[in-house]
Amino acid sequence: MGELKDKTKGVSNEIAGxxxxxxxxxxxxxxxxxxxxxxxxxxxxxxxxxxxxGDLGDKI
Known part of the structure; x- marks a missing residue:
């Protein structure tokens, strides 16, 4: 779940930037x-x- 959240925020920030x-x-x-x-x-x-x-299976 954290993977998708981070990626979504990341894309949003890249677009805004x-x-x-x-x-x-x-x-x-x-x-x-x-x-x-x-x-x-x-x-x-x-x-x-x-x-x-995602690579670590959301264990971090």
Whole structure:
């Protein structure tokens, strides 16, 4: 169960992060671009966590 939850949150954060990056680039706002980059990385980490949980059978 934790695997799916982490992966769902991860994808959501990656999408939101990408949107912020595009908005930051379009408006020439480096802080929004950086915020989006950080959120995207957070999503990638959540996806990795979900994959690990899936591989280990949600025992972590």
């Amino acid at each position: 990408n949107a912020k990056q595009m908005a930051g680039e379009a408006t020439d706002d480096p802080s929004l671009d950086a915020e989006g980059e950080a959120q995207e990385r957070k999503g990638e980490a959540q996806n990795l966590s979900g994959e690990i949980k």
